[in-house]
Amino acid sequence: MKILIIEDEQELLKSIASYLNGNAFICEQADNIYTAREKLKASDYDCVVLDITLPVGSGMDILRELKLEHKSCGVLIISAKGSLDDKLTGLELGADDYLTKPFHLPELAARIHAIHRRRVFGGSDLIEVDKLSLNIQDKYVRTHLGPVELTRKEFELLMYFISNKNRVVTKEAIIDHLWGAHSNMPDNYDLIYVHIRNLRKKLIDKGCPDYINAVYGIGYRFSVVELPVSL
Structure with missing residues (x-):
């Protein structure tokens, strides 16, 4: 945060x-x-x-x-x-x-x-997003296959994506959010790529779809398919 x-x-x-x-x-x-x-x-x-x-x-x-x-x-x-x-x-x-x-x-x-x-x-510590269950306070993530073991930065990255669900976030915005505007980050985005690759793999290994999609030349979108409600 x-x-x-x-x-x-x-x-x-x-x-x-x-x-x-x-x-x-x-x-x-x-x-x-x-x-x-x-x-x-x-x-x-x-x-x-x-x-x-x-x-x-x-x-x-x-x-x-x-x-x-x-x-x-x-x-x-x-x-x-x-x-x-x-x-x-x-x-x-x-x-x-x-x-x-x-x-x-x-x-x-x-x-x-x-x-x-x-x-x-909405005031809750517990969040349900598609196949994911998250506890903000205790910082854990689960799917129906069990806990997803995330590092601190991976958890923060996931929360940032969920907070901006279905919206494009730029690579610069991710750096700014995770490390601050004046962090001593290198000019390339290698560290972001590593965190996103690891997060995607851990979620997929626990039965999730590939939520994180690259938007060429801009950044990433965390997409969840919203199923229509049956009347």
């Missing part, structure tokens, strides 16, 4: 990023409103962790801009301000949740997961 953390307190920013990076998140950081705007224009995120109080401007300004631009990312406000008015204003502007400082990092991670589940998967 790709996260943008917007927080001007450097120690807290580093602490949040370090914890989330160690728990299967891909994190990018912004310590001011200008950097935050640049990153939001350049990339898409699953969730934005947003401090209200910034050196110039306000986190509320970011919320208004996200709403105007119809961004689909979730938003979790973090702020030392605990007043009801602040919470209501943030929620009215489109935030999904509000966490008052100080907070425990495991709770922050749990809130982010909950936002993502609500937005993408």
